Amino acid sequence: MVRPRLLSSARVERLRSRLSPRDVAVLASLSRVRLLSLEQLRRLAVTDGSPRARTRRAQLMMTRLTKLGVVVRFARTIGGVRAGSSGYIYGLTGLGQAVISTGGPLGGRRRRVWETKPYFQDHMLAVSELYVQMVERHREGGVELLAFDAEPDSWRHFTGSGGELVQVKPDAYVRLGLSAMEYSTFIEVDLSSETLPTIQRKSQRYIDYWRSGMEQQWHGVFPKVLWLVKDEHRAERITGVVKKLAHDAQALFDVGLLAAGGRLLGGTTP
Incomplete structure (x- = not known):
């Protein structure tokens, strides 16, 4: 048998x-x-x-x-x-x-x-749309898509101040080649479902990871963190959160509209 x-x-x-x-x-x-x-x-x-x-x-x-x-x-x-x-x-x-x-x-x-609940569908499809846009840009010759890792492949971990294992969970990690430069970005897709204190805590975790030096040790550079949101009102609110972070860390973050996400990556403006 x-x-x-x-x-x-x-x-x-x-x-x-x-x-x-x-x-x-x-x-x-x-x-x-x-x-x-x-x-x-x-x-x-x-x-x-x-x-x-x-x-x-x-x-x-x-x-x-x-x-x-x-x-x-x-x-x-x-x-x-x-x-x-x-x-x-x-x-x-x-x-x-x-x-x-x-x-x-x-x-x-x-x-x-x-998971097929509408919110999770929308969130996953928003990340997928960014991936499709980057593939299209790659085909057009505008940029070279070197890496696109969605979660969980995009996640990172480091050792916290108390010796505990801490995870950073970006929705995606994108690495692009443009001319002689490479651009690395952690993507956070925000559909206005999380509170601003939650956004602040997530941002602080990126700062802690940046200060740990682990990403720089593994990859040579710390990626920009790009918050992609649905509308200008939400962009203003998250920008307000970023402005309250430690001054030396604010440059780690950018905020942009989800509809323009594919054009914002790699130093391109809408």
């Missing part, structure tokens, strides 16, 4: 053989940012033809990957109403993770299907 694990291994290998390079790229993008909308996947993976044709091809591609069991599909809820087929969002299944895994046991622990 064949053991179940050997069957799982065989299934994974069969699926790998059925995937095109574009399929693999889609799975890799989902592994990177956790959730992507159909429209975001279209922009990443289907770049030729009319807009209508691109959307249709993206739908067919994602339907096929869903039937193969490597992605899971959610109907996005907007204002309490299902958005319909055009509003589908996608995440990577455990099988999908196994298919694109380059090593490790098939029976190892894998990430659970992502």
Whole structure:
């Protein structure tokens, strides 16, 4: 009798053989940012033809990957109403993770299907949108996208003043090449759900991490911390928090609009 694990291994290998390079790229993008909308996947993976044709091809591609069991599909809820087929969002299944895994046991622990409450959807998709924008800028030749790590790959840790392990949890870490310069940024996506004292505590943790010197030791530079917000009112409030931080640390932080996030990175203005 064949053991179940050997069957799982065989299934994974069969699926790998059925995937095109574009399929693999889609799975890799989902592994990177956790959730992507159909429209975001279209922009990443289907770049030729009319807009209508691109959307249709993206739908067919994602339907096929869903039937193969490597992605899971959610109907996005907007204002309490299902958005319909055009509003589908996608995440990577455990099988999908196994298919694109380059090593490790098939029976190892894998990430659970992502939280699908509307707030978490919106937050993850905002990070995903920034990733898609940076890929588009890279293709256009405006910048070189050297790294884009979403959480948890973007997280850092250091030793606190009392010897405790402290974590810094940016929503993303982005490293860009522009001309002869490299720009590194920690991204904090703010959808106005957190109080200003929470923003202050998060900012102070970045300052503590900066003063620890660990990031500079590992990577040679401490990234700028960019708060991306929905509107000017929120930007003013977070800017007010930054101005109350230690004077020598205020330059670590920038605040900008989420809609302009892809243009703010790498020293580019909207």
